[in-house]
């Protein structure tokens with residue numbers, strides 16, 4: 001029996017179905033997990049959730065006895081209100097899988113008990129189109145089979161990578177968890193700069209989006225690394241060289257700005273531990 005078959009058999013409980021929860025839910029459905037195997041708890045269910053409830057998804061129903069996974073996808077600030085509802089799943093076979101920023105494994109062990117298998121993960125929003133990347137780490141009670149199961153449900157929304165230490169997750173959050181927002185802002189900045197150079201807003205935005213998407217795909221698919229791909233664009237004494245002289249300035253360019261950006265996000269992740 002495959003991992004998804006086992007999850008379909010025992011069920012999966014999703015606690016919180018907002019931006020990330022719904023992206024994961026769609027990923028599981030696209031992998032063939034039947035709505036009947038999915039339990040969702042969310043105080044304000046979307047129309048999509050209500051429609052899925054009509055197809056057998058269990059919406060705000062009684063707690064299932066021993067689902068394969070309880071996936072925690074509420075905001076860190078809502079943990080105190082949300083976890084008591086599902087604490088009864090602790091100490092059994094259910095794997096608790098959290099994607100919450102800043103909330104340490106120890107916090108879940110307090111609620112569910114240290115004997116409960118717990119995996120902490122950090123995905124990102126390209127998950128909504130199956131192009132996310134999620135880093136994960138388990139507690140001592142999470143064995144190889146639990147990590148495989150966590151990886152299987154997370155692989156439905158993109159790539160996965162295993163961490164060696166829980167502390168790494170703050171840097172991961174600052175880089176790939178929050179990272180899509182930095183890239184979206186880059187698109188905004190490129191479009192605004194194109195407008196300032198005289199382009200119409202719609203054309204500038206179209207060029208900016210296609211440039212970031214195309215460069216991202218090329219970076220993923222090319223044999224060369226990003227530095228060589230950058231060099232390939234840069235003709236001696238040409239336009240790119242003139243632009244990069246500003247962007248790559250060691251004091252005022254992108255390197256110190258990105259360093260400070262990721263440090264601020266990682267620092268906030270550390271602060272959220274409380």
Ligand SMILES: NC(=O)C1=CN([C@@H]2O[C@H](COP(=O)(O)OP(=O)(O)OC[C@H]3O[C@@H](n4cnc5c(N)ncnc54)[C@H](OP(=O)(O)O)[C@@H]3O)[C@@H](O)[C@H]2O)C=CC1
Pocket residue numbers: 015016017018019020021041042043044073074075076078081082099100101102122123124125177178
């Ligand atoms: N967004 C992102 O890029 C990423 C987010 N994360 C993490 O994922 C988690 C979810 O984030 P995101 O999806 O963006 O947040 P959302 O606010 O979009 O989703 C959270 C959902 O949980 C619901 N909720 C609130 N209280 C409860 C409760 N007691 N029981 C069940 N559900 C509840 C909310 O309902 P309502 O809105 O009505 O309050 C909402 O639908 C967070 O912990 C975040 O740190 C991780 C990686 C990336």
Ligand SMILES: O=C(O)[C@@H]1CCC=N1
Pocket residue numbers: 101173177178
């Ligand atoms: O901003 C946040 O706190 C969440 C975690 C990573 C991305 N969004």
